[in-house]
Amino acid sequence: MTDTAQTSQARAQGGVTLSAALPWIIAGLFLLVMPFIFQSNSAITIMNQMAITIIFALSYNMLLGQGGMLSFGHAVYMGVGGFLCVHIMNWEIFGSLPLPILPIFGGIFGLILALIVGSFSTRKAGTVFAMISLGVGELIAACSVIIVVFFGGEEGISGDRTYGLPFFGIEFLTQIEVYYLIAFWLLVSALLMYLFSRTPIGRMANAVRDNPERAEFLGYSARWVRFYSFIAAGFFAGIAGGLFAINYEILTEENLNLHTSGSILLVTFLGGVGFFFGPIIGAIVFTLLQTVLSLETELWALYVGALFVATVMFFPGGLSGVLMMHGTPIKLGKWRMLVKPYIKVLVPAVLCILGLAGFIELMFHARHAAIGESEMTLFWTTFDHSNPMPWIVFAVLALGGFWLARKGSPELTGAWHEANTPDEVSE
Amino acid sequence: MTTALEITNLRKSFGQTEIIRGVNLEIKDDERHAVIGPNGAGKSTLFNLITGRFPQTAGVIQLHGKDLSGKAPYEINRMGLSRSFQITNIFPKMTVFENVRCSLLWSLGYKYSFWNMVSKSRALNEGAEAILEQINLTARRDLPAGLLSYAEQRALEIGITIAGGADVILLDEPTAGMSHSETDYIVELIRKVTVGKTLVMVEHDMGVVFGLADKISVLVYGEIIATGAPEEVRANPRVQEAYLGEAMEAGH
Numbered sequence: 001m002t003d004t005a006q007t008s009q010a011r012a013q014g015g016v017t018l019s020a021a022l023p024w025i026i027a028g029l030f031l032l033v034m035p036f037i038f039q040s041n042s043a044i045t046i047m048n049q050m051a052i053t054i055i056f057a058l059s060y061n062m063l064l065g066q067g068g069m070l071s072f073g074h075a076v077y078m079g080v081g082g083f084l085c086v087h088i089m090n091w092e093i094f095g096s097l098p099l100p101i102l103p104i105f106g107g108i109f110g111l112i113l114a115l116i117v118g119s120f121s122t123r124k125a126g127t128v129f130a131m132i133s134l135g136v137g138e139l140i141a142a143c144s145v146i147i148v149v150f151f152g153g154e155e156g157i158s159g160d161r162t163y164g165l166p167f168f169g170i171e172f173l174t175q176i177e178v179y180y181l182i183a184f185w186l187l188v189s190a191l192l193m194y195l196f197s198r199t200p201i202g203r204m205a206n207a208v209r210d211n212p213e214r215a216e217f218l219g220y221s222a223r224w225v226r227f228y229s230f231i232a233a234g235f236f237a238g239i240a241g242g243l244f245a246i247n248y249e250i251l252t253e254e255n256l257n258l259h260t261s262g263s264i265l266l267v268t269f270l271g272g273v274g275f276f277f278g279p280i281i282g283a284i285v286f287t288l289l290q291t292v293l294s295l296e297t298e299l300w301a302l303y304v305g306a307l308f309v310a311t312v313m314f315f316p317g318g319l320s321g322v323l324m325m326h327g328t329p330i331k332l333g334k335w336r337m338l339v340k341p342y343i344k345v346l347v348p349a350v351l352c353i354l355g356l357a358g359f360i361e362l363m364f365h366a367r368h369a370a371i372g373e374s375e376m377t378l379f380w381t382t383f384d385h386s387n388p389m390p391w392i393v394f395a396v397l398a399l400g401g402f403w404l405a406r407k408g409s410p411e412l413t414g415a416w417h418e419a420n421t422p423d424e425v426s427e
Numbered sequence: 428m429t430t431a432l433e434i435t436n437l438r439k440s441f442g443q444t445e446i447i448r449g450v451n452l453e454i455k456d457d458e459r460h461a462v463i464g465p466n467g468a469g470k471s472t473l474f475n476l477i478t479g480r481f482p483q484t485a486g487v488i489q490l491h492g493k494d495l496s497g498k499a500p501y502e503i504n505r506m507g508l509s510r511s512f513q514i515t516n517i518f519p520k521m522t523v524f525e526n527v528r529c530s531l532l533w534s535l536g537y538k539y540s541f542w543n544m545v546s547k548s549r550a551l552n553e554g555a556e557a558i559l560e561q562i563n564l565t566a567r568r569d570l571p572a573g574l575l576s577y578a579e580q581r582a583l584e585i586g587i588t589i590a591g592g593a594d595v596i597l598l599d600e601p602t603a604g605m606s607h608s609e610t611d612y613i614v615e616l617i618r619k620v621t622v623g624k625t626l627v628m629v630e631h632d633m634g635v636v637f638g639l640a641d642k643i644s645v646l647v648y649g650e651i652i653a654t655g656a657p658e659e660v661r662a663n664p665r666v667q668e669a670y671l672g673e674a675m676e677a678g679h
């Protein structure tokens with residue numbers, strides 16, 4: 001939020017400075033080489049899903065973090081954009097349309113819907129906005145079984161991306177080709193959304209979020225400021241929808257419903273709404289949990305829920321907030337003194353969590369496994385849930401870890417305070 | 428000299444109680460006009476009516492001859508009227524610099540632009556720096572505004588009020604809750620930033636009022652009981668009786 005100030009003077013003078021462009025160049029290179037590091041098909045599938053979620057979460061944060069609008073229905077803008085793109089795939093003209101430009105149509109459609117809904121929903125922020133977003137979200141989700149021509153009813157609608165006009169000979173038959181298409185759009189959308197936050201309207205979105213009344217006495221209508229943020233968010237959600245359509249070639253009611261709208265709130269909050277890159281972290285962590293953890297355990301949603309509750313309660317700034325909290329110790333050159341207390345607390349804390357999770361898994365297995373099937377595999381070890389040994393091990397881990405973490409926490413608190421205090425008071 | 432602000436038969440009721448009871452007031456261009464009166468007299472309410480925060484119950488408010496009734500605060504602001512608040516009203520989570528820069532946006536013609544970069548505009552950044560210099564907050568520019576001291580927040584409040592270049596400035600108790608030295612600083616600041624502008628100010632500190640104002644109006648129970656040059660008002664027996672006597676004693 002405060003990062004523009006230092007560099008603004010430098011940038012006010014001329015073109016794009018290297019320090020401003022560097023993060024984007026690094027991000028671009030990073031996206032370029034990722035498939036060489038993670039080559040398996042499943043890894044690329046996960047990365048595609050991740051990239052789409054990042055765009056969606058960034059778009060959501062234009063509302064929540066930058067504009068102070070809590071939406072419970074953001075999925076519909078992504079959804080309708082996606083549905084339109086699948087329809088286009090099924091039209092004749094798709095044969096003369098290169099696939100990479102398809103997401104633009106999703107964006108435009110998302111924008112049009114946001115234009116209609118925003119015209120009445122952005123009058124007020126706060127509860128009124130939240131309730132309207134919820135109502136409209138439910139309404140459009142309900143339409144999926146009513147307007148079957150467009151939403152395809154229960155089975156949704158599907159298409160085939162490869163019917164598009166080949167793009168420099170690429171027909172997007174493989175996941176990796178789709179990956180680069182999505183990565184391109186990710187970079188472009190993220191950059192545009194970042195730049196949007198640096199425009200007059202983007203700055204005023206922050207002002208209206210903080211104090212809508214004061215903004216009105218500076219010549220800006222809070223309502224129109226919210227409206228423009230809202231339609232911009234709708235546009236980028238639509239882009240994400242278009243990419244979803246390309247990646248999965250099918251859209252269903254699930255793309256519109258409250259569950260999807262709720263998850264994106266969760267993703268964004270988990271990453272942190274206070275910094276532009278927060279939702280990116282949130283989307284990465286969430287997608288990893290959703291894909292990798294769900295392969296390991298049926299209870300993954302429980303752990304994600306617990307993580308979310310813990311974030312809301314203890315780190316309202318989200319993961320990015322936790323990261324950025326370390327700015328002061330690093331600036332003061334005192335971060336080293338945090339390392340030891342961190343190890344003393346975090347290692348037992350992780351053991352405690354693992355122990356707790358193990359215990360829960362044991363309990364779940366003992367109660368729900370088929371009769372006679374008492375063998376289970378957890379943390380790469382196979383054991384029998386009727387054997388008391390694993391129960392004892394997990395209980396000891398959980399309790400012991402908790403005890404040790406608690407014992408170390410005063411030292412961490414002290415070190416944290418110390419690391420955030422300048423040596424001499426300079427003012 | 429032409430009239431900047433003209434108020435005719437203004438009335439405002441909240442429910443059954445009439446708070447503003449037929450106010451008439453004419454403020455000329457470049458005048459420094461102080462509105463004084465006891466607590467609860469309706470001074471802030473008068474400001475809220477002028478700036479479109481509340482609709483009036485009856486009467487007419489004209490800015491440079493144009494009727495303001497039914498206009499929203501942002502429309503009135505665009506017509507060249509800006510105000511500060513009795514209770515500090517800034518953007519606490521944004522930096523001090525960002526606060527000032529945002530208050531320059533509309534007047535520099537950026538409107539709802541999404542194709543300009545704020546960091547690229549010389550006029551915007553240099554303008555904001557100049558205001559910071561004027562309100563003496565350059566050293567604080569990158570701090571979140573909510574972390575400033577009370578006096579600094581008051582200075583910022585004045586800064587964002589005058590930044591947009593409005594020619595009619597309304598200040599609601601700019602020195603309330605300040606120490607002597609802070610008051611002197613704010614008075615100097617007000618004098619400096621309102622050169623060539625029309626100033627309407629609610630103020631309790633009689634030292635400030637008599638030091639700054641060309642004209643004074645006394646508002647008691649929603650009515651203006653006297654308007655005139657400082658000496659006239661000071662000598663007015665009704666004012667002495669209703670208000671000024673005790674305020675003068677309390678103030679000095």
Ligand SMILES: Nc1ncnc2c1ncn2[C@@H]1O[C@H](COP(=O)(O)OP(=O)(O)O)[C@@H](O)[C@H]1O
Nearest residue numbers: 441446464465466467468469470471472473629
């Ligand atoms: N929004 C409101 N609703 C109801 N009563 C109000 C409102 N605003 C002010 N008042 C009442 O109007 C009277 C004058 O208030 P105010 O204008 O703040 O006085 P002053 O600024 O002169 O001290 C007070 O009695 C106050 O309670």
Ligand SMILES: [Mg+2]
Nearest residue numbers: 470471472513
């Ligand atoms: Mg008042």
